[in-house]
Every structure is written in C-alpha cells, then in structure tokens.
Amino acid sequence: MDEFDEDLIRALQLDGRAQFSALAAQLGVHRTVVAQRVHELLSTEEIRILAAVHPRAVGLPVQVNLQFRISGPTSPVFERLLEFTNVVFLSEISGQSQGVVEVWAASLDEMGRSVRAIQAIPGVGEVQFTIYDRVLRRLRLGEDPDPTELAFDSFDIELMGELQTDGRLTFGELARRTGRSASACRARVLRLLESGVMRIGAVRSRRNATTSVLAGVGIMLSGDADGLDSAEELLLTIPTIEFGARTLGRYGLIATIAARSIADYTEIVRTIREHPSVSRVETWVHAYVWLERYEWSLDRLERLQEG
Template structure:
C-alpha cells in the first residue's frame, strides 16, 4: 500500500462522508482517481465506512484497557474474546503481553464482571488493567458529547442504524429507508454529527500486507508539575495519532499511533522518550487486529434512550 492510499485512508478516517472533490483538493490529485481508489478500497474490504456511536450514547461510559499474557496457543483465546459483546477492540501484539483488549462497560461492577470472565479463559495467565480517566483523542469518535446532547428519538435511532451499516449512504437513500424527507434526514444527520453523538469514518481491516505500523505506547510520567499537560500536547500534535487517554493504573497515558514504517515508529518512540516529563515508555506493535467494533445493536440505543 503506497503513500497515496495511506493519505486517502487517513482523510476518510477523519471524515468518511467527505466528497471526492474535497478529498482530491486535499490530496492534490484528480477527483476521478480518488473516486476510483475509494471504490476499490471499499470493494476489496480494505476499509469500511461506518458511523461510530459514542459509548456514552449506548450507556457504556466506563472504558478500560486490558493487556493479557497468554500461555499456550493464542488463537483459542482470541476466538473466545470475540464473543464478548462489550469488547470493542482486540489486538494481538508483540512484547511481553500477547493481547490488548478494550472493554466498554456500564459501570465499575460491569468492568469487574468482564475482567473476571476474561481472566477465567483457559490460557490467560495475567491481566493488567488500566482505566481511562479522560480520553484525549479517539480518531473514530472525536471529542466527548455534552450530556445534554445525548437525547434522541426514533428518527435519530433509525438514522444511526442505517449509517452504522454504510456511512456513505446518500440523504436520498436515507430518506427512502426511514420514510422521512431528504431535507429532514440531512438536518438530523448533521445534528447528530455536530453534537458528537456519532462520527462517520473509515475503519481499516488492518489484515492485509501493508507498510503501515500501528503501535501502542504506555507512558509513565515523572510526577513534575504540569507533566501530563505538556506530554498530552506533544502527543496530540502528532499527525498520525489515533488514540490517547489519561489513565489510572500502570500507565499515566496510553496512546495508539500509526507510522508509515518501523523507522517512523522508532522516530516517534524516540520523540516521546526524549520529552523531559516522560519517565518511562513501554511500546508494543499491533501485529494482528482481530476486532474494531463501532456498531451497536439498536436495542442498546433504545434502552439508553428510555433511561
């Protein structure tokens, strides 16, 4: 996969409904090339463009990161983890641990139940838990919505259901599927996006041959005054950062950052380690992403709307 594809996918991750002409202007190429390549990426299943509904909107405000050490074959463990309904990210990684699992939960009791069930899987010998205290960047979801914006009706839910299946559906097609007018679908979709209840972007399959390296960083800080703020600022200025959160547990900050190559990954790691407020950095490479889940059953959204 060449640099043009990487730039195109990155742009679609940020805005999955961007017009081909807008993408062409941003990338400095002809619109026809963009349209052809986007269609090829979709048809090959290299990317999917979907609406991601914010965890707060589905009643899952607590998010945690688990790093698992696995003894013996790893595949049976991952296959069982895929069955957990609140596992939203699952990756096989390099290093001392063999898996990164992100769990969304209703509350800490829900976290406890999920962690105990994961620990009980045969082959899991250790689970290191880190709680997200504050999410700083989430590529597929953006900033957290205001609590007042987490109120939606049947029309909102119908639109979210359709856009979770295909984020590039036209407003005309949304109107046909929901029985509403095109203008109503446009206005309501834009309201949901502006309120940050959902965000539409590309999800990579990440299983084909590619030079892209997706890496994780567990950062421990020195404890100096304003250490967290200065490190967070540095991380958020990295152009390929996909996720960052202030955390409680082993690490002060966890980040996920993409790089074009192992050299690029090494350069990013060096930059983070050289920051004066960083005490220690542990890294891992996401060798095989088993799951990135952003779509949710409408029963969960309906339940949250009633609550």
Template structure:
C-alpha cells in the same frame, strides 16, 4: 500501500462522507482517480466507512484497556474474547503481552464482570488493567457529546443504525429506508454529527498485507503533576496519532500511533522518551487486529431511550 492510499485513508478516517471532489482537492489529484481508489479500498475490504456512536451516548462511559499474557495457542483465546459483548477492540500484539483488549462498560461493576470473564478464559495467565481517566484524543469518535444526558427518538435511532452499516449512504437512500424526506434526513444527520453523538469515518481492516505499522505506547511519568499537561500537548502534536488517554494503572498515559514504517514509529517513540517528564516508555505492535467496532445494535440504543431525558429531535 503507497503514500497516496495512506493519505486517502487518513482523510476518510476524519470524514467518511467527504465528497470525492473535496478529497481530490485536498490530495491534489483528479476526482476520478480518488473515486476509483475509494471504490477499490471498499471492495477489497481494506476499509469500511461507518458511523461510530460515542460510548457516552449509549450509556458506556467507563472504558478500560487490558493487556493479556497468554499461554499456549492464542487463537482459541481470541475466539472466546470475540464473544464478549463489551469488547470493542481486540488485537494480537508482539512484545511482553500477547493481546490488547479495550472494554466499554456502564460502570465499574460492569467492568468487573468483563474482566472476570476474560480472566476465566483458559490460557489467560495475567491481565494488566488501565482505566481511561480522560480520553484526550480518539480519531474515530472525536470530542465527547455536547450534552451528557442524550437520548434518541426513533428517527435518530433509525439513521444511526443505517449509518453504522454504511456511512456513505446518500440522503436520498436514507429517506427511502426511513420513510422521511431527504431534507429531514440531512438535517437530522447534521444534528447528530454536530452534537458529537456520532462521527462517520473509515475503519481499517488491518488484516491485509500493508506497510503501515500500528503500535501502542505506554508512558510512565515522573516529576510534578503540572508536567502532565506538557506530555499531553506533546502527544497531541503528533499528526498521525489515533488515540491518547490519561490512565489509572501501570501507565500514566496510553497512546496508539500508526506509522508508515518502523523507522517512522521509532522516531516518534524517541521523541516521547526524550520528554523530561517521561520516566519510561513501553511499546508494542498490533500485529493482527481481530476486532475494532463502534456500532451497537438497535436494542442497545432503545434501552438508552427508555432512560428518559430530552431527545435530540
């Protein structure tokens, strides 16, 4: 993919509902060109534009990263990992480990069940676990919800369910499908976005031939605890960073960094290694992303509604 497509996808990752005229002005191109490229990217399956509901809002506040060493054929292992309900990200990697798995869970007991299920899969030799102590940046989700005690009314749930399938549905189409007015749909969607319950953006398939490199970075720290803040600031200053978190486990921090070439990624890795509070950096390449999802079925959202609390509406 050329630089234009990369810039366009990045803009859609940040705002999947951005108007073509807005994207054209940002990228310095004609609106028609932008509209054609967005349509082509959607039709090819290179991107999907969907609403991502924050894990805290659906009762999954605990997130963990697992790196797996696999013996023998990997495909049967990945096929079984895809069946686990709490797996939200699954990638085949190059390097010491053969897989990276991200699990969202209700609590540590829930994490334990997921980890044991993964360890029981034939071919999984070793699991290395890191708990996200604090997520510093997640491109698809943004900041955590403004309130920790959120539940949804039926209108919220209907809108989120539709936008999880197609994040660019017009307010008129949302109105037709929900039986509400377009203005009511617009007001409620804006409220959900403002409250940070959900964010709408592009998700890349990362299965097609592309020059883009998606890499993981595990950072071991040294020095005083106060130095951690400067490492965090350094990570967050990387314009292309997709994800960064403080972790408990082998690494003090984990990050996901897309780059337009291996040379670009190497420069980023060198910058991280050069920080005086960084003791060791381990990297891996996400060679094939099997799964990246942020959507949850209606029953999951309804189960949160039954827990009580004040609805957004």
C-alpha cells in the same frame, strides 16, 4: 500501500462523507482519481466507511485497556474473547504480553464482572489493568459529546443504524429507508455529527498486508501536573496518533500509533521518550487485530433511550 493511499485513508478516517472533489483538492489530484481509488478500497474491503456512536451515547462511560499474557495456544483465547459483547478492540501483540483488549461498560461493577470473566478464560495469565481517565484523542469517535446532546429519538436511532452499515448512504437513500424526507434526514444527521454523538469515518482492514505499523505506547510519567499536561500536548501534536488517553493504572498515558513505517514508528517513540516528564515508555506492535467494533445494535440504543 503508497503514500497517496495512506493520505486518502487518513482523510476518510477524519470525514467519511467528504465529497470526492474536496478530497481531490486536499490531496492535489483529479476528482476521478479519488473516486476510482475510494471505490477500489471499498470493493476490496481494505476500508469500510461506517458511523461510530460515542460510548457515552450508548451508556458505556467506563472504558479500560487490558494487556494479558497467554500460556499455550493463543487462538482459543481470542476466539473466546470475541464472544464478549462489550469488547470493542482485540489484538494479538508482540512483546511480553500476547494480547490487548479494550472493554466498555455501563459501570465499574459491570466492568469488574467483565474483567473477572476474562481472567477466568483458560490460558489467560497475568492481566494489567488500565482505566481511561480522560480521552485526549479518538480518531474514529472524536471529542466527548455535550451531555445535553445525549438525548435522541427513534428517528435518530434509525439513522444511526443505517449509517453504521454504510456511512456514505445519500440523504435520498436514507429518506427511502426511513420513510422521511431527504431534508429531514440531512438535518438530523448533521445534528448528530455536530453534537459528537456520532462520527462517520473509514475503518481500515488491519489484517491486510500493508507497509503501515499499528503500535501501542504505554507512558510512565514523573513530575507534577504541569508535566502531565505538557506530555499530553506532545501527543496531540503527533498526527499519526489515532488514540490517546490519560489513564489510571500501570501507565499515566496510553496511545495508539498508526505509523507509515518502522522508521516512522521508531522516530515517534524517540520523540515521546525525550520528553522531560516521561520516565519510561513501553511499546507493543499490533501483529493481528481480531476485532475493531464500532457498530451497536438498535436494541441497545432503544433500551437506553427508553430508560
């Protein structure tokens, strides 16, 4: 993919409902160029534009990252992990470990059961456990929503369900599908977006061959709280970091880098290593992403709302 495609996808990751004219102005090209390329990216499934509902909004505040080693064939292990309903990200990686899985849960007890079930899968060996203490950046999910905004009704749930399938549905189409007015749909969607409960953006196909590199970084820190704050600020200045979190476990910080090339990735890691509070950096490349989940069933949302 060329630089234009990377810039366009990045813009759509941040705002999947952006108007073609706004994207054209941002990228310095004609509107028809943007419209044509977006339609091509969607038709070839290079990207999907979907609504993502924040984990706190679906009652899953406990989130962990697990790295694990595999003895023997890898595919049976990943195929088994695909059956876990609370696995939201699953990747085969390079390096000493063979896999990374991100799991969301309603409680520490539930998380414990999930981790033990993963450890029991035949072929899974050493597992390194890292819990997210505070998420610094989530490209697809944004900031944590205000707790007062976590209440929503059946109309909200219906809209979220439709937008999880196609995030660029017009307000007119949403009105037709929900039996409400277009203005009511518009007001509710904007409220959900502004509250942080939901975000709409592009999800790219990680399996298609591109020049981009998706990599993980585990950062071990030395020093005091000021050093930790400074290292966090450094991560937030790097625009190609899709995810960053303060963590408990093996690492003090963990991040996901969507670099445009190996050279770009290498330069970013060098910058992180040079920070005075960073004592060690471990890296891995996501060689094959098996799952990147943002959709949640309406049944789960409805049960949560009833509870």
